[in-house]
Amino acid sequence: MAIEDWSRQALPAMLDDIRTLVELETPSHDRPALARGLTAVRELTAERLGPPDGETRHDGGRYGDVLELRYAGTAPDEVLLLGHYDTVWPAGTLAGWPFAIEDGTMTGPGVFDMKAGLVQAIWAVRGLRALGLPHPGVRFLFNGDEEIGSPASRPRVEAACADAVATLVFEPSLRGALKTSRKGVGVFDVTVTGVEAHAGLDPAAGASAVHALAELVTRLAAAGAPERGTTVNVGLISGGTGRNVAAGLATCGVDVRVGDPAEMARIDELFAGLRAADPRVTVSVAGEWNRPPMTPNPPSRRLFKEARAVAAAQGWELAEAAVGGASDGNFVSALGRAVLDGFGAVGDGAHARHEHVLVGHVPERTALTIGLISALA
Numbered sequence: 001m002a003i004e005d006w007s008r009q010a011l012p013a014m015l016d017d018i019r020t021l022v023e024l025e026t027p028s029h030d031r032p033a034l035a036r037g038l039t040a041v042r043e044l045t046a047e048r049l050g051p052p053d054g055e056t057r058h059d060g061g062r063y064g065d066v067l068e069l070r071y072a073g074t075a076p077d078e079v080l081l082l083g084h085y086d087t088v089w090p091a092g093t094l095a096g097w098p099f100a101i102e103d104g105t106m107t108g109p110g111v112f113d114m115k116a117g118l119v120q121a122i123w124a125v126r127g128l129r130a131l132g133l134p135h136p137g138v139r140f141l142f143n144g145d146e147e148i149g150s151p152a153s154r155p156r157v158e159a160a161c162a163d164a165v166a167t168l169v170f171e172p173s174l175r176g177a178l179k180t181s182r183k184g185v186g187v188f189d190v191t192v193t194g195v196e197a198h199a200g201l202d203p204a205a206g207a208s209a210v211h212a213l214a215e216l217v218t219r220l221a222a223a224g225a226p227e228r229g230t231t232v233n234v235g236l237i238s239g240g241t242g243r244n245v246a247a248g249l250a251t252c253g254v255d256v257r258v259g260d261p262a263e264m265a266r267i268d269e270l271f272a273g274l275r276a277a278d279p280r281v282t283v284s285v286a287g288e289w290n291r292p293p294m295t296p297n298p299p300s301r302r303l304f305k306e307a308r309a310v311a312a313a314q315g316w317e318l319a320e321a322a323v324g325g326a327s328d329g330n331f332v333s334a335l336g337r338a339v340l341d342g343f344g345a346v347g348d349g350a351h352a353r354h355e356h357v358l359v360g361h362v363p364e365r366t367a368l369t370i371g372l373i374s375a376l377a
Contacts, residue, residue, distance in 0.1 A: 003370050004314055006127055007363035014123050014362055017044055021115040022099045022108040028086040034064035034144040037085050041142050045069055048126050063152040064144015073137035075377035080139050080164035081121045082328055083114060084146030088351050106357040116357045117170030117344025124369035134377035146328055149290045154331055161332045166303050166376055169329040169341040172350060174321040179342035180304055181322035182294035182330055186256035188287030195280050196248035206246025210239045212276035213250040220254060223270050229259025257324055261293050291326040292334040299338035307340060310371035343369055
């Protein structure tokens with residue numbers, strides 16, 4: 001049986017599995033809910049593939065645990081299948097937005113980002129076995145903190161990819177295209193401390209933190225360089241205690257995206273050099289680079305060429321895309337390892353109420369994964 005035919009026949013069962021995962025809400029900051037969700041992912045994997053040949057559950061501390069499951073292959077090497085089970089949606093969202101399938105579209109919190117992708121990954125391995133195709137060993141890594149920057153799971157991701165011949169990330173596709181470039185992300189907080197004073201009785205005695213921060217926000221915004229793939233967004237701002245008080249404290253939250261790793265150093269220098277015009281005002285910066293850029297390294301370019309050949313053999317053309325969002329694939333790329341992202345669902349609306357998956361593409365994405373893993377044997 002052809003891979004594509006097998007994947008189409010498996011679709012009804014895959015949709016049932018997607019429903020199972022979507023109907024278990026897994027907000028990134030709800031550890032009990034994450035534990036229930038990860039248990040469901042583990043049980044679903046074992047139900048579809050049998051008991052794993054190796055299993056490790058890493059304690060995530062106050063974040064979701066990380067689960068690694070290993071299944072032996074028929075050929076040397078190992079492929080890492082990477083996906084997160086946490087979502088951005090708070091508990092209770094499902095009550096007002098239940099999972100549904102209508103007119104070829106699936107909706108529900110987390111269905112696109114990225115529970116459909118998890119199911120496709122599991123069923124791809126089932127397909128390899130059902131069809132008797134040669135394939136390397138497979139390691140799944142399921143983490144529960146990707147949506148908040150992978151603070152607990154990053155070292156697990158980096159360790160897991162070290163011995164893998166390829167890492168496939170099951171984040172959503174971009175209208176069917178694989179993601180071969182992603183921006184790096186920096187998250188920073190700027191705190192300005194001034195001198196409080198009565199704005200009417202003694203204005204000269206005050207040094208407004210709000211006024212100083214306003215000057216700095218202009219400098220931060222001007223540091224964006226879209227032509228180099230760099231954006232700087234001041235998304236949060238707060239300060240002061242009253243309209244008739246020279247503010248003693250003001251803060252802002254800054255999101256930075258870079259496509260070129262060299263830009264990270266330039267932005268670091270910008271933050272290190274932030275000063276207020278009024279010498280009575282002090283400025284401090286906290287934060288870090290949450291993820292390095294994902295740039296197409298030579299192993300990843302070779303891997304995409306292989307994936308495109310698999311798609312062509314299945315009768316369709318596979319595209320690639322560069323996107324502004326980041327994922328755990330960024331960590332893999334920064335280590336110089338072969339990685340492709342976007343093997344998950346075709347649809348739209350990540351982190352939005354119009355989040356949805358196009359049902360007709362689920363077999364196609366699963367068949368692509370089956371073909372690529374087998375080609376790596």
